[in-house]
Amino acid sequence: MEDVAAIPLEKLVKTYIKINQVRAEIKAKWEEEDKALKAKTDAIKGALLQHCKDHEVESVRTNEGTFFRTVKTLYWTSDWDSMNKFIIENRIPDLLEKRIHQGNMKAWIEQNPEAMPAGLNITQEYAVTVRRKT
Numbered sequence: 455m456e457d458v459a460a461i462p463l464e465k466l467v468k469t470y471i472k473i474n475q476v477r478a479e480i481k482a483k484w485e486e487e488d489k490a491l492k493a494k495t496d497a498i499k500g501a502l503l504q505h506c507k508d509h510e511v512e513s514v515r516t517n518e519g520t521f522f523r524t525v526k527t528l529y530w531t532s533d534w535d536s537m538n539k540f541i542i543e544n545r546i547p548d549l550l551e552k553r554i555h556q557g558n559m560k561a562w563i564e565q566n567p568e569a570m571p572a573g574l575n576i577t578q579e580y581a582v583t584v585r586r587k588t
Contacts, residue, residue, distance in 0.1 A: 470584045 513522030
């Protein structure tokens with residue numbers, strides 16, 4: 455690969471935009487094909503689940519492989535105010551995932567620059583955004 459620092463900026467921007475267009479086309483095609491394949495596998499999974507239900511079994515072994523059904527449980531709330539109150543009252547913060555909301559933390563620090571939470575790490579790096587000519 456040639457030394458990109460020696461290439462004129464106009465050519466770098468043009469090339470960057472072209473590459474992103476090709477990547478977008480490839481991604482769109484892949485997503486379309488993947489969506490069709492996922493629909494097929496979902497239909498197959500539905501048939502296999504129906505087989506388990508119809509025959510009152512939890513698993514089936516075939517010459518090609520074994521399939522089994524499991525129960526997947528998801529928990530969510532439609533009332534975050536009540537959920538937050540419940541978590542605080544019962545002292546069970548472990549019910550929440552351990553991650554920081556990036557936008558909210560940024561806004562909070564901007565409003566409270568003197569009050570940094572202990573253990574908070576901040577990493578900043580420059581990024582380049584390229585826009586095509588309009």
